Amino acid sequence: MSCKINQVEAKKMMDKEPDITIVDVRDEEELAEGYIYNSILLPLDEVDKRAEEVLVNKDKPILVYCRSGRRSAIACRILDNKGYKNVYDFGGIIDWPFEKVF
Numbered sequence: 001m002s003c004k005i006n007q008v009e010a011k012k013m014m015d016k017e018p019d020i021t022i023v024d025v026r027d028e029e030e031l032a033e034g035y036i037y038n039s040i041l042l043p044l045d046e047v048d049k050r051a052e053e054v055l056v057n058k059d060k061p062i063l064v065y066c067r068s069g070r071r072s073a074i075a076c077r078i079l080d081n082k083g084y085k086n087v088y089d090f091g092g093i094i095d096w097p098f099e100k101v102f
Contacts, residue, residue: 002076002080003088020061020063021060022065023063024039024042024065025071033093039065044066059086061088063088064088065091067094068091069091076088
């Protein structure tokens with residue numbers, strides 16, 4: 001089951017578990033606005049058909065973000081329905097107060 005967390009909680013999880021899975025569900029063109037280091041690009045329109053290929057371990061914690069938080073919430077529902085156990089929605093990168101890659 002997924003849950004909504006704030007960005008500080010997400011950053012703490014990233015710092016504590018450097019190999020945590022971070023999924024960016026924006027479109028490829030949006031990467032120019034910056035992205036979070038080590039995140040995997042899996043656009044929302046591909047989540048349903050590609051999640052099990054890209055995110056093999058359904059028990060591993062997964063952090064999901066998009067631009068503003070709308071798509072990440074939808075992606076988390078899709079992942080829940082596919083049986084992923086530890087999915088965390090931390091909203092949009094427009095609110096991300098930490099380092100981004102450009």
